[in-house]
Amino acid sequence: MEQTITAKLQILVNPSDKQILCDTMKAYSDACNYVSEYIYRTRKLSRYSVQENTYYQVRETYNLRSQMAVSCVRTVIAKYKTILENQKEWIKPVFKLPQLDLVWNRDYSLNNKNDIFSVNTLNGRIKVSFYKKGFERCFAGNCKFGTAKLVNKHGMFFLHIPVTYEISELNKSEVSNVVGIDRGIRFLATTYDSKGKSVFYDGNVIKQKRAHYKALRKQLQQVGTPSSRKRIKAIG
Numbered sequence: 001m002e003q004t005i006t007a008k009l010q011i012l013v014n015p016s017d018k019q020i021l022c023d024t025m026k027a028y029s030d031a032c033n034y035v036s037e038y039i040y041r042t043r044k045l046s047r048y049s050v051q052e053n054t055y056y057q058v059r060e061t062y063n064l065r066s067q068m069a070v071s072c073v074r075t076v077i078a079k080y081k082t083i084l085e086n087q088k089e090w091i092k093p094v095f096k097l098p099q100l101d102l103v104w105n106r107d108y109s110l111n112n113k114n115d116i117f118s119v120n121t122l123n124g125r126i127k128v129s130f131y132k133k134g135f136e137r138c139f140a141g142n143c144k145f146g147t148a149k150l151v152n153k154h155g156m157f158f159l160h161i162p163v164t165y166e167i168s169e170l171n172k173s174e175v176s177n178v179v180g181i182d183r184g185i186r187f188l189a190t191t192y193d194s195k196g197k198s199v200f201y202d203g204n205v206i207k208q209k210r211a212h213y214k215a216l217r218k219q220l221q222q223v224g225t226p227s228s229r230k231r232i233k234a235i236g
Contacts, residue, residue, distance in 0.1 A: 009158060011119075021121060025098035027063060032095040033095050035076040072101075138163040143165040
């Protein structure tokens with residue numbers, strides 16, 4: 001039986017490579033917006049048609065690598081299809097945040113021996129180490145990696161990688177207890193198991209803390225000074 005999870009791995013980037021990654025992610029997002037504008041204008045969602053009319057322009061204008069240009073088209077088309085399925089109308093998606101889609105063994109690969117990823121950029125490949133604590137299972141046995149997404153959060157870089165691996169089938173005869181969990185606000189969680197045992201996790205402390213920071217944020221917004229805005233950002 002196969003299971004797929006998304007491993008969100010923080011990668012460690014040398015200071016000299018940070019700007020390269022930022023430039024690559026920005027170029028990719030700009031290219032996605034270019035393709036998004038073309039699709040919105042033409043109402044075409046055929047991958048062949050879109051790629052034929054945007055591939056070379058994207059490579060020339062944004063200096064993307066071949067696979068990146070192809071991934072850009074796929075990403076935008078998938079976004080449009082999701083919007084049409086949910087909203088039932090043509091809404092142009094805008095890619096505001098820098099991002100980058102990386103195809104396994106084309107745009108990124110892994111040296112298991114040294115725990116090093118090789119990541120493709122506008123300036124060629126760079127080598128990055130990473131933290132895998134908690135995701136050791138994803139790097140053992142015959143795991144399959146999918147298309148990763150490179151993101152930048154608060155100055156730190158992460159690879160979000162879909163990982164598929166084999167797990168053993170559940171043997172119902174080995175199940176001794178079943179526990180249900182309901183999450184809420186008054187009680188953070190309430191559990192009830194098949195043996196009739198219930199446990200309530202009080203949420204009053206968290207509720208009071210949430211109310212405190214809500215009131216504090218409101219006061220700081222009313223002040224409206226640079227220092228108050230800085231404080232709002234700090235407690236965000």
